[in-house]
Amino acid sequence: MGKRVGLEVSLAVAEAVKLANVDVVSAYPITPQTHIVEELSVYVASGELDAEFIPVESEHSAMSAALGAAAAGARVYTATASQGLALMHEILFIVSGMRMPMVMTVANRALSAPISIWNDHGDIMAERDIGWIQIFAENGQEALDLTLCAFKIAEDKRVLLPMIVNIDGFTLSHVIEPVIIPDHAEVDAFLPPYQPVLKLDTQNPVTFGPVGVPEVYTEARKQLEQAVIGAKPVVDEVLAGFGAAFDRQYKLVEQNGKIGAKTLFVTMGSLGETCMTAVDELMAEGQDAGQTRIRLWRPFPEEEFLAACAGAEKLVVIDRALSPGAVCGPVASELKSLFYGRPGAPEIINVIAGLGGRDVTVREFKEMFALAGSGKLSGNYMMWGVESHAS
Amino acid sequence: MSKQAIMAWEDLALGTAILSPGNAKELRTGDWRSLKPKLDEEKCIKCSLCAMYCPEFCISVDAEGFYRPDFYYCKGCGVCANECPKDAITMGKEGE
Numbered sequence: 001m002g003k004r005v006g007l008e009v010s011l012a013v014a015e016a017v018k019l020a021n022v023d024v025v026s027a028y029p030i031t032p033q034t035h036i037v038e039e040l041s042v043y044v045a046s047g048e049l050d051a052e053f054i055p056v057e058s059e060h061s062a063m064s065a066a067l068g069a070a071a072a073g074a075r076v077y078t079a080t081a082s083q084g085l086a087l088m089h090e091i092l093f094i095v096s097g098m099r100m101p102m103v104m105t106v107a108n109r110a111l112s113a114p115i116s117i118w119n120d121h122g123d124i125m126a127e128r129d130i131g132w133i134q135i136f137a138e139n140g141q142e143a144l145d146l147t148l149c150a151f152k153i154a155e156d157k158r159v160l161l162p163m164i165v166n167i168d169g170f171t172l173s174h175v176i177e178p179v180i181i182p183d184h185a186e187v188d189a190f191l192p193p194y195q196p197v198l199k200l201d202t203q204n205p206v207t208f209g210p211v212g213v214p215e216v217y218t219e220a221r222k223q224l225e226q227a228v229i230g231a232k233p234v235v236d237e238v239l240a241g242f243g244a245a246f247d248r249q250y251k252l253v254e255q256n257g258k259i260g261a262k263t264l265f266v267t268m269g270s271l272g273e274t275c276m277t278a279v280d281e282l283m284a285e286g287q288d289a290g291q292t293r294i295r296l297w298r299p300f301p302e303e304e305f306l307a308a309c310a311g312a313e314k315l316v317v318i319d320r321a322l323s324p325g326a327v328c329g330p331v332a333s334e335l336k337s338l339f340y341g342r343p344g345a346p347e348i349i350n351v352i353a354g355l356g357g358r359d360v361t362v363r364e365f366k367e368m369f370a371l372a373g374s375g376k377l378s379g380n381y382m383m384w385g386v387e388s389h390a391s
Numbered sequence: 392m393s394k395q396a397i398m399a400w401e402d403l404a405l406g407t408a409i410l411s412p413g414n415a416k417e418l419r420t421g422d423w424r425s426l427k428p429k430l431d432e433e434k435c436i437k438c439s440l441c442a443m444y445c446p447e448f449c450i451s452v453d454a455e456g457f458y459r460p461d462f463y464y465c466k467g468c469g470v471c472a473n474e475c476p477k478d479a480i481t482m483g484k485e486g487e
Contacts, residue, residue: 097406099405198404198406205412206404206410207409207412208406214395216396216397216398216403216407218396218400219403220400220407223400223401
């Protein structure tokens with residue numbers, strides 16, 4: 001039934017990739033993701049993992065080689081962060097457009113300038129529209145478990161899409177946590193070998209990635225859109241299957257604190273756990289506080305989110321990314337679109353916090369709650385904790 | 392159905408892959424043509440440079456040894472006329 005060990009979360013993700021029997025790892029090192037692929041290169045070198053490790057010269061090449069390997073029918077893994085993800089940008093669209101399953105860990109990190117190796121969601125929020133399934137882990141066990149699930153989701157015949165598992169850089173990637181590592185036999189039973197639908201094969205030649213003239217491009221994008229939307233029930237099904245097999249349950253959207261509370265925090269990623277502590281303390285103080293944690297980001301789980309927020313009058317939406325010049329942060333923007341025109345829609349308060357590794361503490365969440373209650377958090381959004389001569 | 396679309400999205404192959412290799416030969420690029428190459432057989436030395444330079448690979452040798460374009464594919468780009476060392480090919484307006 002697996003063994004419980006103290007393990008750096010990056011190494012736990014590497015364990016998951018090894019347990020998934022990947023065929024190809026194509027990667028370029030970048031902080032805070034490096035420990036994952038470094039560990040995988042050790043597994044390959046020692047023979048512990050029978051895979052090709054392609055040490056490329058850039059992330060653009062990492063994603064390009066991953067695409068080629070996926071087209072050849074391999075089970076493919078890579079990992080990156082921040083500038084590395086940005087350098088992959090143009091290839092990311094090609095991978096999803098060509099419907100190539102693969103799994104990538106993004107150890108979320110702020111983008112330069114100024115140079116920051118620390119955590120925020122600026123890297124992945126710049127890649128919202130790439131047509132990949134995108135999910136966020138909150139802790140080390142979840143990072144391992146979602147990585148295993150990601151292969152099964154991506155390769156499902158009803159899906160056939162690439163998938164990103166987001167783990168917060170350093171906050172998760174470099175922290176040693178107690179993690180249960182499943183047995184190989186258990187994983188093999190859960191995750192059968194990949195059976196590609198189309199692959200590069202000289203006996204059955206196909207052309208991948210042709211020109212899409214104006215007479216076909218719109219239909220091609222419709223096919224991708226339908227695949228991404230259609231992935232939601234499969235994600236749900238695979239997570240449920242994982243729960244049944246490994247006794248760890250994950251939902252697309254999670255609730256915490258008082259169910260039906262009037263004021264809910266909305267979080268995504270590891271800040272959710274800090275917020276949970278704040279919500280627990282607020283409830284102990286008799287406050288009407290709850291929390292909704294978004295796990296699946298693309299496709300956005302609309303019905304599940306609405307159900308989790310039923311009865312709420314205020315949502316305090318935490319965005320860990322700034323969209324300069326936008327109406328609000330990316331998560332709040334998504335939620336305002338979702339609630340627009342719905343009767344009884346809650347007020348959406350948007351707090352941009354935790355940029356470039358800035359800590360957001362339990363006490364600060366409680367301050368946000370107090371300010372939201374007194375109506376002092378207004379406007380389109382508020383950048384939390386900005387030092388200014390004006391304040 | 393949009394008059395601009397050639398097929399429904401449901402009928403596209405996975406990832407818009409092309410499952411019938413070589414079907415580019417069905418694409419009639421000849422209807423792009425506004426200029427048409429004309430060969431002066433007196434000047435032509437049958438060197439085949441026009442065929443080698445043709446970006447459509449649509450020039451082939453006939454029974455008399457002259458190099459002739461296939462007008463189903465010839466776009467009228469004029470590369471052959473430009474490269475001919477004997478100025479044996481001239482570009483005239485299509486339809487004249």
